[in-house]
C-alpha cells in the first residue's frame with residue numbers, strides 16, 4: 001500500500017466532525033506552530049518540503065509565500081481556491097466534504113505564516129452542499145478556540161469566510177477569482193501587478209489551492225525535510241488524483257509521487273485496469289486542459305523509460321510526446337472512444353467558459369467548436385483540419401490569462417497524435433455522421449496505438 005499523508009484518516013467514521021478529528025491527532029500541527037514556531041519558520045518548513053501548488057501550475061508554494069509584500073498597516077489576505085471546475089478534477093471536493101478540518105487547520109497554519117487575519121474559501125457554486133459542511137467545521141473550530149480572537153492565547157486573530165461562486169470556470173483563475181470575490185464580474189486581471197503585491201482589495205494576497213493548503217498540515221506534523229523524502233526529484237510528497245473515464249475503479253486516490261502511470265492504471269490499489277478487457281487508447285492525466293497522450297506515449301516516455309506519476313516525467317518530451325500533471329484529473333479513454341468527438345466536447349466547454357475579454361479566446365474557442373462539430377459530423381474537409389490547427393496556434397499565448405492556452409492545448413494534442421482519426425471523419429462522412437448521431441456503435445476505425453510497456 002502506498003504511503004498516505006492526506007487521506008490516511010479519511011476512513012475513520014465521523015472524521016468530518018471536530019471531536020473525531022481532534023481525537024485522531026487533528027490540530028496537533030496547529031498547536032505546534034502556534035506554541036513553538038514563528039511565521040518565518042513555517043514558511044521555511046514549507047520551502048524545505050518542496051511542496052508545489054496543487055491547483056495546476058505546480059509553482060513552489062514556499063517561494064510563492066515569500067513573494068508576499070508586507071507593507072506596514074496594510075492587511076494581507078489568504079484565499080483558498082476551491083473553484084475546482086476543470087473537467088475531470090474532483091479531488092478538492094473530496095477533502096472538503098470528508099475531512100473539512102484538515103483544510104481549516106491548513107488555513108490556520110498558512111494564515112499564521114503569512115500574517116493574514118482574514119481568509120476566504122472561494123467555492124464553486126455547483127458544490128452546493130459543501131459550504132454548509134465547511135461552515136459547520138468553521139464554527140466547531142471557533143468554539144474550540146482555533147479561530148476568532150486571540151487564538152489559543154497567542155494574540156493571533158483569524159476569521160475564515162466561505163464565499164460561493166456562481167459557477168464559472170474562469171473564476172478559478174486567481175485574478176478572476178479575486179474580482180469575483182470583490183463582487184465584480186470574474187474577468188482576469190492583467191499581471192503584473194501579481195496578487196502577492198496587489199490582490200484582494202488591492203492588498204497583498206496569496207491564492208492557493210485546497211489540496212496545497214491541506215498539505216501544509218502533514219508538512220508541519222512530520223517536518224519539511226521528512227516530507228521531501230516522499231516522492232521523487234522535484235515531485236515531493238503525495239498527490240491526490242481524481243481518476244475517471246474507462247477504468248474499473250473511478251475515484252479519488254492519494255498517490256506517492258514515485259509510482260508509474262502503468263501501476264496507477266492497472267493495479268488493484270488504484271484504477272484496477274480497463275473494463276471489459278478493452279485496450280487503452282489515450283489518457284488526459286491532468287484535467288481537461290492538458291494535452292491528451294496516446295497509449296504508446298503514455299506508459300513509456302520517448303526515451304523508453306517508464307513514465308511516472310510525477311511533474312517531470314509526465315511532461316517529459318514537452319508537448320511533442322509528453323503532457324502535464326496539471327490538477328491531477330486523470331481521464332482514461334479506451335479503444336471505443338472517439339478522440340474527435342471528445343475534443344469537440346471540450347471545445348464546447350471552453351467556448352462556453354471563455355470570459356470574452358480577449359478576442360483570440362472569445363472568437364477562437366467558438367470557431368474551434370464550430371469546425372470540430374463540422375468534422376465530427378462528417379461534414380468537414382481536410383482543409384478544416386489545418387484550419388483548426390491554425391486557430392489553436394493563434395490562441396495560445398495571446399490572451400490575458402491561460403484559459404486560452406487551456407482551450408488550445410487539447411485541440412493541438414488531438415491533431416498532433418490523432419490526425420488519422422480526424423482524416424477518417426473527412427473521408428468517411430456517412431459513417432462519421434451515423435456515429436455522431438449515435439446510430440452506429442463506435443469502434444475505432446483505425447489501429448489503436450499499442451501501449452508500450
Ligand SMILES: Cc1cc2nc3c(=O)[nH]c(=O)nc-3n(C[C@H](O)[C@H](O)[C@H](O)COP(=O)(O)O)c2cc1C
Nearest residue numbers: 053054055081083084085172173174208209212402
Ligand atoms: C481558467 C483557469 C481556471 C483555474 N481553476 C482553478 C481551480 O479551480 N482551482 C485551483 O486551485 N486553481 C485553478 N487555477 C489556477 C489558479 O489560477 C492558481 O494558479 C492556483 O489557485 C494557485 O494555487 P496553487 O499555487 O496552490 O496551485 C485556474 C487557472 C486558470 C487559468
